Amino acid sequence: MSNATQLIHSIPVDPLTGAISVPIYQTSTFVQEAPGVNKGYDYARTGNPTRAALESIVAKLENGSTGIAFGSGLAAIDAIVKLLESGDEIVAVDDIYGGAFRLFTQVYKKFGITVHYVDATDAANVFNAITPKTKLIWIETPTNPTLKIADIEAIAKIAKANRCLLCVDNTFASPALQQPLTLGADIVVHSGTKYLGGHSDLVAGLVITKDAELGAKVKFLQNACGAILGPFDSWLLIRGIETLHLRIRQHGASAQAVAEYLEKHPAVDKVFYPGLPSHPNHDIAKKQSKGFGGIVSFTLKNDTEQAATAFVTSTELFHLAESLGGIKSLLCHPAQMTHKTIPVAQRRAAGVSDSLIRLSVGLEETEDIIADLEKTFAKLQSAQHNTKKETITI
Ligand SMILES: Cc1ncc(COP(=O)(O)O)c(C=O)c1O
Secondary structure, eight states, rough: OHHHHHHHHOOOOOOOOOOSSSSOOSSHHHSBBTTTBBBOSSBBTTHHHHHHHHHHHHHHHHHEEEEEESSHHHHHHHHHHTOOTTTTTEEEEOOOHHHHHHIIIIGGGGOEEEEEEETTTTTHHHHHHHHTTEEEEEEESOOTTOOOOOOOHHHHHHHHTOEEEEEEEEEETOOTTOTTTTTTTTEEEEEEETTTTTTTTOOEEEEESSSEEEEEHHHHHHHHHHHHHOOOHHHHHHHHHHHHHHHHOOOHHHHHHHHHHHHOOOOOEEEEOSSTTTTTTHHHHHHOSSSOOSSEEEESOOOOOHHHHHHHOOOSSSSSSOOOSSSEEEOOTTTTTTTTOHHHHHHHHTTOOOOOEEEEEOOOOOOHHHHHHHHHHHHHHHHHHHHOOOEEEE
8 A cells, every 4th residue: 555545544533423534622631530530631731632643643654653743843853852961962964954053052052962063965974973972863854955865774874883863854855755764763853834734834843753662752851841732733734744745746846847947047056956866965865765855945156145135036936935845835045044043154164055045846837836937037137137236146
């Protein structure tokens, strides 16, 4: 049976009423027959049936034992860092999501947790950064926004040999394309806000663990610290996940066409997309994923923030916004938006140059998406021609 069929039939029919859609249990507490005698739920921070249905669906989707749903992707990341103790070290991918970088440096540094950032496209860099204090390896693959690819299986072997946990942020690929736990990782995290939700209408986070004991530790931390996902958003996330495979297929087909179009455009310098044979780790992406996802980044020959700003404010279909993975195409300028908390030199060293633009290719028709990019390039070129002003050249 295909993954998509299994997913659809892992969403339970309500045993009490036969409702085909998972009911929203909008309640804070559950009546008990006697102290401690209940129907499996006592207080809704600890557990809620709608959230439990979501958690069980995502655990199956990622081939894990335990799913835990949080109020945001960052809350999910935060719960994993809380597994560590003062003095522990993390080895993390260098172009990590900006919010995770901010959490590590501006919150956890003062609690004595040190992070070493490496280019994880070469597994040897991860190996070389490990010290006796390293307890956690943190990768995203593809990364945000330069779409770098790390070899999950190779890094999982390094993690095991050095008794570290390997956590993979699988937000960009989604389990429809890539299952890191099957490739040897211990933990997967998601910003459910993105492809899993899929409609830009909620903020959510997920942790999925391979091992039930580790899952119980994360569940304990969630209950102790309180960052749960509410019942309505849990339901909304289930509803988004129902169409995950179909959406991801279309996002990927259009993104591939967009990447190929951009690669030929004279105003474009570099295109970052793992589906292009020119991508340095295209073969690894092919080996570990069923497809290459819906995010494409590119830089302009005129590598300035001004040129990028002119581009991102001139599109018609692509809306300028943070976030990604929804049905409507979005674009953003990481240097001024998602990655502005990363020091400039470090950002540039990680490949996020001043003109880099990230596209989240939506579910509009492929030719309309490309036509919007084509019109934008043409508009900016003609404005440059008419005014001859440096400020709007691309
Ligand atoms: C790769 C990645 N991980 C985690 C997050 C954080 O998720 P959230 O915004 O749901 O807290 C984001 C948000 O953009 C992201 O892109």
